[in-house]
Amino acid sequence: MLKRPTSADVAAAAGVSRTTVSFVLNEREGVKIPDETRQRVLAAAAKLDYHPNSVARQLAGGASRALGLVLRQTPEQVANDGVLAETLRGLADAARAANHRVLVETLAPGEGLYSNLLRSGRTDGLIVSGPRYDDVELVQLVRDGFPVVIQGSQPGLDCPSVDVDNEAGARMAVEHLLALGHRRIACITNAPLAYTAASERLTGYREALAAAGLPDDPDLIAEGAFDASSGHRAMAEILARTTPDALFVASDVVAIGAMAGLREAGFSVPGDVSVVSFDAIPLAAYLDPPLTTIRLPAYDLGLAAGRAILERIAGRPVAARTLLPTELIVRASTVPHHGAVRRPV
Amino acid sequence: MLKRPTSADVAAAAGVSRTTVSFVLNEREGVKIPDETRQRVLAAAAKLDYHPNSVARQLAGGASRALGLVLRQTPEQVANDGVLAETLRGLADAARAANHRVLVETLAPGEGLYSNLLRSGRTDGLIVSGPRYDDVELVQLVRDGFPVVIQGSQPGLDCPSVDVDNEAGARMAVEHLLALGHRRIACITNAPLAYTAASERLTGYREALAAAGLPDDPDLIAEGAFDASSGHRAMAEILARTTPDALFVASDVVAIGAMAGLREAGFSVPGDVSVVSFDAIPLAAYLDPPLTTIRLPAYDLGLAAGRAILERIAGRPVAARTLLPTELIVRASTVPHHGAVRRPV
DNA sequence: ACGCGTTACTGACGCGCGTTACTTTCGTGG
DNA sequence: CCACGAAAGTAACGCGCGTCAGTAACGCGT
Numbered sequence A, B: 001m002l003k004r005p006t007s008a009d010v011a012a013a014a015g016v017s018r019t020t021v022s023f024v025l026n027e028r029e030g031v032k033i034p035d036e037t038r039q040r041v042l043a044a045a046a047k048l049d050y051h052p053n054s055v056a057r058q059l060a061g062g063a064s065r066a067l068g069l070v071l072r073q074t075p076e077q078v079a080n081d082g083v084l085a086e087t088l089r090g091l092a093d094a095a096r097a098a099n100h101r102v103l104v105e106t107l108a109p110g111e112g113l114y115s116n117l118l119r120s121g122r123t124d125g126l127i128v129s130g131p132r133y134d135d136v137e138l139v140q141l142v143r144d145g146f147p148v149v150i151q152g153s154q155p156g157l158d159c160p161s162v163d164v165d166n167e168a169g170a171r172m173a174v175e176h177l178l179a180l181g182h183r184r185i186a187c188i189t190n191a192p193l194a195y196t197a198a199s200e201r202l203t204g205y206r207e208a209l210a211a212a213g214l215p216d217d218p219d220l221i222a223e224g225a226f227d228a229s230s231g232h233r234a235m236a237e238i239l240a241r242t243t244p245d246a247l248f249v250a251s252d253v254v255a256i257g258a259m260a261g262l263r264e265a266g267f268s269v270p271g272d273v274s275v276v277s278f279d280a281i282p283l284a285a286y287l288d289p290p291l292t293t294i295r296l297p298a299y300d301l302g303l304a305a306g307r308a309i310l311e312r313i314a315g316r317p318v319a320a321r322t323l324l325p326t327e328l329i330v331r332a333s334t335v336p337h338h339g340a341v342r343r344p345v
Numbered sequence C: 001a002c003g004c005g006t007t008a009c010t011g012a013c014g015c016g017c018g019t020t021a022c023t024t025t026c027g028t029g030g
Numbered sequence D: 001c002c003a004c005g006a007a008a009g010t011a012a013c014g015c016g017c018g019t020c021a022g023t024a025a026c027g028c029g030t
Helices: A009-012 A018-025 A033-050 A054-061 A074-081 A084-095 A137-143 A166-179 A196-211 A228-241 A252-265 A284-287 A298-313 B007-014 B018-024 B036-048 B054-061 B075-080 B082-099 B136-141 B165-177 B197-211 B228-241 B251-266 B282-286 B298-313
Strands: A065-070 A101-106 A125-130 A147-150 A159-162 A184-190 A248-249 A274-279 A292-295 A321-324 A327-331 B066-071 B102-107 B124-128 B149-150 B161-164 B185-190 B244-247 B275-280 B292-295 B321-324 B327-329
Touching: A009 A033, A009 A166, A018 A033, A018 A065, A033 B275, A065 A084, A065 A298, A074 B082, A084 A101, A084 B082, A084 B102, A101 B082, A125 A298, A147 A298, A159 A166, A159 A298, A159 B292, A166 A196, A166 A248, A166 A274, A166 A292, A166 A327, A184 A196, A184 A228, A184 A252, A184 B124, A196 B102, A228 A252, A248 A252, A252 A327, A252 B282, A274 B082, A284 B228, A284 B244, A284 B251, A298 A321, B007 B018, B007 B036, B007 B075, B018 B036, B066 B082, B066 B298, B075 B275, B082 B124, B082 B298, B124 B298, B136 B149, B149 B298, B161 B165, B161 B298, B165 B185, B165 B197, B165 B244, B165 B275, B165 B292, B165 B327, B185 B251, B228 B251, B244 B251, B251 B275
Parallel strands: A065 A101, A065 A125, A125 A147, A147 A159, A159 A321, A184 A248, A248 A274, A274 A292, B066 B102, B066 B124, B124 B149, B149 B161, B161 B321, B185 B244, B244 B275, B275 B292
Antiparallel strands: A101 B102, A292 A327, B292 B327
16 A cells, blocks of 8 residues: 655645645635645645645644443443434434544453543543443542543533433333323332432332322332343233332333243233333334333433533533433323223134 | 543653553553563552543554444334344444444434544444445545445445345245245335345245246235234235245245234135244244245354455455355244145135 | 736645664773 | 773764744836
């Protein structure tokens, strides 16, 4: 592979100085370049197939024009995350609009040193997805004043965060079940409660019940953990204790496992148990039955996170917390309650 | 935010030259540094919280130590790709093992200029996922000798590619149905046939039928297109023409739509129609019925692609084509054929 | 003829680091 | 006592570019 042309080569070919080449190619304002010269430079650059070395440009300019996305999740979480690709797309679009790139680092909890991405100047800012409370590196990074945006939430950390409104979404889901006349409404979380999204969604569930004057019955609650099998297990736990007439599962993927559990126990959905879940993965519309679910605007989430970190990098103030609205999508997995709770066949 | 310390600062603090600092921190071989000096340098670096500026290092070293992943897919494809996250994880792990990073560029077909990633020296090599035949930039890039690896396949392009063995996988799926006694086996593709993965899987289907002495009946074949709704539509097309007793769908996601179509038409799976699909997304095990499917080793695919591009960057020869093996996972959606084809209720 | 402003450019430095070639010091065998 | 080599370390250049201060040429009014 032949050596790449440099701006000096272009300068020589155009018969001008390197400085002039830089001025022309960067369309620098405040500098007058006659059209004749400009054309000569552009022609030379085109003829040589010149592409400015962006690494050198970064060094000279002091910014890397790259955003780091740190996935602080276990491999299982990543594999089961139905909306990660969409979020990434939103982030990439936000970055591209500002002439930045996205650098991805997948790093399971416990693994360290992702902060090198920032401290080494490889990225101008970091978006951290799904951090845990015990993320010491992150705390230090924020304390040192580096541009960081959390995707999700991390109470107690003085750092802007972008998230979907989990609480309102969950409340909306449960209110839908209440409006249909259901009263014994179970809840399976999307993850262990150490995850803020999980505890927020559980809070939304409880708020809706409380607002309807219903008691908070721990028998109706079980913990899921990202994948379908956890939903299956959680469902079995609940059914061993009691029989709900409706179910809120805080994740479509977990809901699929939960519904499998219901089927095995002889319950039909929505005949015996209405089910509403959360996320609105594309598949949800094609399950049997099609899932009523809360739409999580994944693309917008990535876009908002990208815009937030770009603002922070630019030194502009950013809202401490951005909450994206959710939306209820009613499908066939929820139906009105009909009198007594049905018994399994 | 205070200025980051440079190697000169460390040198001053340790009372040595910048060169020595570089030697110590990079553990350069062939250079003897007494332990006392080494410790002094390391201590100074630690005290100043020094992190080498990787951009400067890239400039000096001539390599960016970054791999570019270009997603040449439509937003719909990305959203419905159940294994993209896994592939990305494999790629990121491969990169990390070689001290590289992954830079992601999502670029729908038709949009241009992703080649800047490479030509500007921002990345050392590119992995292009799902390119189309008319990708002029890609052809030019390969012709110019830049390190590129295709994830998928692109016949006619002189460039290493890494893919799953689609043909063998599809053959395995159909052979499984044949072994169960099925004879009227329909096929719904995962994508339009312009996509090589789709046409390869269709070829595998045809080969299996031919090997069993069965005719190639076009009535039994329909085209899917990435998402569940396309599977639903394709299923309707087939059912309008004929009634199969088994079905091979070249994608789990599309299969979910197809099964919804079967249900609507009054057929049960696997009672009336056995279904086997492709990809083995995590959810497949929890559907109703759990799907028999061909496992696509997504993580390994990313890992292999990463290793291949790293080899190419290192200047070592790379196999023109790497095919990863698939695996049949038998679940409840396939059962033995029982005499006559059942009619819908 | 002279001063002054404008136009059209350029020289040279700095970004932070890797690296080569060189210097200085010291121990040692002859 | 001297030559020589190893040990320990350094000065200086280059990577490719952005950018500021500066300069040469020229027009113009007086």
